[in-house]
Amino acid sequence: MSRQPVPRERDARFGPGADDAGCPILHVDMDAFYASVELRRRPELRGRPVIVGGLGPRGVVSAASYEARTFGVRSAMPMARARRACPQGVYLPPDFTEYSAVSKLVMAMFRDVTPLVEQLSVDEAFLDVSGAVRLFGSPGAIAQRLRARVAGELGLTCSVGVAQNKFLAKLASTRAKPDGLLIVPRALMLDFLHPLPVGALWGVGERTAEVLRRLGLTLVRDVANAPPASLRSALGEAAGRHVHELSWGRDERRVTTRAAEKSIGAETTFDVDVTDPDQLRRALLGLAQQSTRRLRSAALTGRTVALKVRYDDFTTVSRSRTLAVATDVTREVFETVWGLYETLRATQGARPVRLIGVRIESLVEAAGTPRQLTLGEPEHGWREADQAADAVTARFGSAAIRPASLLRPREDPGTAASSA
Amino acid sequence: MKFRVERDALAEAVAWTAKSLPNRPPVPVLAGVLLRVADGHLTVSGFDYEVSSQVRVLVNAESDGVTLVSGRLLAEITKALPAKPVDVAAVGSHLELTCGSARFTLPTMPVEDYPTLPEMPPTAGQIDAAAFAAAVAQVAIAAGRDDTLPMMTGVRLEFEGETLTMLTTDRFRLALRELTWSPAEPGASFQALVPARTLADTAKTLGPLGGNVTIALAADGVGEGMIGFAGEGRRATSRLLDGDYPKLRSLFPDAYNAQARVKASSLVEVVKRVALVAERSTPVRLSFSEDGLVVEAGGTEDARASEALECEYSGEAMTIAFNHQFLLDGLSVLDGPVAVLSFTNPMKPAVLSASAEDGNSDADAKAAYRYLLMPIRLNS
Numbered sequence: 001m002s003r004q005p006v007p008r009e010r011d012a013r014f015g016p017g018a019d020d021a022g023c024p025i026l027h028v029d030m031d032a033f034y035a036s037v038e039l040r041r042r043p044e045l046r047g048r049p050v051i052v053g054g055l056g057p058r059g060v061v062s063a064a065s066y067e068a069r070t071f072g073v074r075s076a077m078p079m080a081r082a083r084r085a086c087p088q089g090v091y092l093p094p095d096f097t098e099y100s101a102v103s104k105l106v107m108a109m110f111r112d113v114t115p116l117v118e119q120l121s122v123d124e125a126f127l128d129v130s131g132a133v134r135l136f137g138s139p140g141a142i143a144q145r146l147r148a149r150v151a152g153e154l155g156l157t158c159s160v161g162v163a164q165n166k167f168l169a170k171l172a173s174t175r176a177k178p179d180g181l182l183i184v185p186r187a188l189m190l191d192f193l194h195p196l197p198v199g200a201l202w203g204v205g206e207r208t209a210e211v212l213r214r215l216g217l218t219l220v221r222d223v224a225n226a227p228p229a230s231l232r233s234a235l236g237e238a239a240g241r242h243v244h245e246l247s248w249g250r251d252e253r254r255v256t257t258r259a260a261e262k263s264i265g266a267e268t269t270f271d272v273d274v275t276d277p278d279q280l281r282r283a284l285l286g287l288a289q290q291s292t293r294r295l296r297s298a299a300l301t302g303r304t305v306a307l308k309v310r311y312d313d314f315t316t317v318s319r320s321r322t323l324a325v326a327t328d329v330t331r332e333v334f335e336t337v338w339g340l341y342e343t344l345r346a347t348q349g350a351r352p353v354r355l356i357g358v359r360i361e362s363l364v365e366a367a368g369t370p371r372q373l374t375l376g377e378p379e380h381g382w383r384e385a386d387q388a389a390d391a392v393t394a395r396f397g398s399a400a401i402r403p404a405s406l407l408r409p410r411e412d413p414g415t416a417a418s419s420a
Numbered sequence: 421m422k423f424r425v426e427r428d429a430l431a432e433a434v435a436w437t438a439k440s441l442p443n444r445p446p447v448p449v450l451a452g453v454l455l456r457v458a459d460g461h462l463t464v465s466g467f468d469y470e471v472s473s474q475v476r477v478l479v480n481a482e483s484d485g486v487t488l489v490s491g492r493l494l495a496e497i498t499k500a501l502p503a504k505p506v507d508v509a510a511v512g513s514h515l516e517l518t519c520g521s522a523r524f525t526l527p528t529m530p531v532e533d534y535p536t537l538p539e540m541p542p543t544a545g546q547i548d549a550a551a552f553a554a555a556v557a558q559v560a561i562a563a564g565r566d567d568t569l570p571m572m573t574g575v576r577l578e579f580e581g582e583t584l585t586m587l588t589t590d591r592f593r594l595a596l597r598e599l600t601w602s603p604a605e606p607g608a609s610f611q612a613l614v615p616a617r618t619l620a621d622t623a624k625t626l627g628p629l630g631g632n633v634t635i636a637l638a639a640d641g642v643g644e645g646m647i648g649f650a651g652e653g654r655r656a657t658s659r660l661l662d663g664d665y666p667k668l669r670s671l672f673p674d675a676y677n678a679q680a681r682v683k684a685s686s687l688v689e690v691v692k693r694v695a696l697v698a699e700r701s702t703p704v705r706l707s708f709s710e711d712g713l714v715v716e717a718g719g720t721e722d723a724r725a726s727e728a729l730e731c732e733y734s735g736e737a738m739t740i741a742f743n744h745q746f747l748l749d750g751l752s753v754l755d756g757p758v759a760v761l762s763f764t765n766p767m768k769p770a771v772l773s774a775s776a777e778d779g780n781s782d783a784d785a786k787a788a789y790r791y792l793l794m795p796i797r798l799n800s
Binding site for chain 2: 370375
């Protein structure tokens with residue numbers, strides 16, 4: 001990637017205080033991920049140029065710390081060339097097991113913010129935080145909090161781009177590196193995009209850039225102002241249209257989680273195996289609340305509700321039920337899993353339970369999904385109660401409001417004195 | 421035990437009793453049907469501790485006796501036999517069955533392990549078999565199938581003097597049918613919640629036999645928690661469902677803002693056609709105006725369909741959306757040529773009833789059959 005003449009993250013117009021209204025897409029990119037993970041477990045190497053990659057004669061650089069980059073070492077560079085450029089560097093073989101373990105931790109932090117996480121690779125993901133804004137604040141605030149959490153808990157830095165779509169968010173994170181945050185306000189989108197070289201456009205590699213250059217188009221602005229027909233004839237129908245759309249900052253791609261992740265759930269492992277049905281009932285209510293809250297913050301509803309039970313002997317059973325109508329209502333999910341548990345209990349008996357979990361599957365977007373109304377349904381029902389509770393939680397934290405049966409019993413010495 | 425019987429009579433008797441047998445019986449004998457010959461009759465019985473069914477068939481009996489064989493197997497065999505007299509004989513621990521040149525030998529199960537069928541509860545009254553069957557078919561469509569709400573898998577029967585009211589709901593629609601019956605004691609008043617599947621099967625088999633159906637229900641004492649139905653040579657008992665059935669009648673709106681009258685068979689055809697582009701549980705949209713009715717389905721990006729049809733409509737133009745299967749369920753059991761749809765607004769339940777070609781609205785409000793259907797909210 002060629003360097004930008006202007007380090008844009010220093011430009012206050014795109015800094016953390018910029019207007020992030022209507023910019024729900026975050027692109028989070030870990031800084032020099034492999035090298036940073038190595039530094040994390042070997043702090044004595046901090047400050048030294050660290051290069052991770054194949055150390056054999058045909059090895060290639062997988063990652064280089066920013067110190068190493070000042071010597072001109074780049075990813076995908078032959079290792080031999082890196083060694084010539086930076087003979088004093090610390091050269092390490094990659095440990096993918098470790099990187100993947102750390103990656104999982106990072107992605108889990110992303111998913112705490114929103115279930116709409118599109119993981120692009122081990123160290124990079126798009127997040128759609130539209131549904132999380134009410135819970136966690138504006139996209140810019142979410143990005144800052146996420147960066148702080150990744151740094152605080154994992155000792156790693158990342159760069160985040162915040163914009164109205166995936167294309168701009170990714171451009172922004174690239175320009176925020178390292179350890180930066182860049183917001184592309186909607187109003188300033190073209191100011192941000194148009195001065196960039198054509199290579200910034202997604203899908204424009206060296207060859208396409210060369211074609212465009214021969215047309216006299218070197219900046220995104222040039223592409224934007226070029227007649228779309230000439231772009232199509234130079235690049236082909238699809239690529240021409242694509243490049244023209246991008247040059248105006250238009251990108252309709254949605255943040256999509258993989259099909260396998262099209263479910264939301266929560267589970268809990270008890271400190272001591274549980275047989276008391278009341279305790280299991282409360283656990284399920286809490287889990288139903290947790291999972292539906294995440295469902296609601298992602299603006300999703302689900303039709304299938306699943307129960308998972310692991311007994312003291314580690315045998316695990318799952319039961320699920322598909323509802324007539326998709327739901328995001330805590331009470332409906334709870335009543336369904338409780339029904340599933342009672343049926344299970346009738347056949348399995350009251351065996352001690354080690355782990356219990358709730359999962360909601362067959363997810364569809366809540367907005368625009370027609371909803372079958374039920375007879376006698378009050379105009380303001382459980383759904384609205386949930387939304388009100390979510391709003392309270394967003395302001396005062398999850399301890400502020402919960403179903404009455406999840407309140408701690410009075411005899412608990414820790415909390416007995418205070419009454420809500 | 422040895423007897424000769426007509427193939428059709430045997431096949432029907434066995435098919436009906438075998439239908440109520442459990443798929444996975446808790447004890448093996450419950451997968452059996454009991455064959456008993458006495459007084460020149462064969463009695464075929466099935467029982468799963470919840471539902472019992474019994475058929476009496478006239479046979480040419482050579483010797484009396486009783487035996488127990490697999491119901492499902494016997495049902496399949498009798499269904500496949502040629503249309504000839506069937507000779508049946510218990511020989512040792514086997515049942516031999518001969519029909520034409522076909523010959524079957526079935527193992528029997530120990531009769532002494534088979535539970536005693538429940539007694540019929542005391543007779544509560546009688547009802548015309550055909551009318552009973554038609555009414556049950558009209559309400560059974562709206563019963564719930566979700567076992568997590570067992571109460572809603574039942575048909576609520578309310579006996580009030582000479583009026584019998586049947587009610588079902590699955591939370592999305594409600595079917596109500598009123599008809600007359602003859603109570604054994606005038607002024608009787610009681611209720612029962614009967615599993616819908618059992619009631620539908622029973623009514624379907626008793627209806628075509630004609631005559632009257634005896635309804636047997638104990639207020640208390642013998643046979644409490646049970647209901648019995650008996651018709652020509654057949655009887656069934658069923659356990660009743662528990663639960664506080666919700667007050668459903670109050671869900672019918674007191675007044676309507678709009679009413680549409682449309683030929684029921686045409687609307688069924690149109691909805692079926694248009695719904696081809698609607699996925700399961702996606703709605704069909706009905707737009708009513710003075711110009712008639714337009715039925716549409718599908719989205720802006722998906723396949724779309726629309727069709728107009730004639731409709732008499734009074735009220736402000738409106739669009740209302742329904743689950744197409746729910747709508748078709750109601751339309752398909754109407755007992756008149758004209759479907760009358762009454763509305764308050766697109767978010768409130770609509771009422772479907774039938775009327776004659778020249779029927780007037782006054783009569784419709786008191787229609788014997790009313791189907792209340794909750795709409796689908798289009799953009800939540």
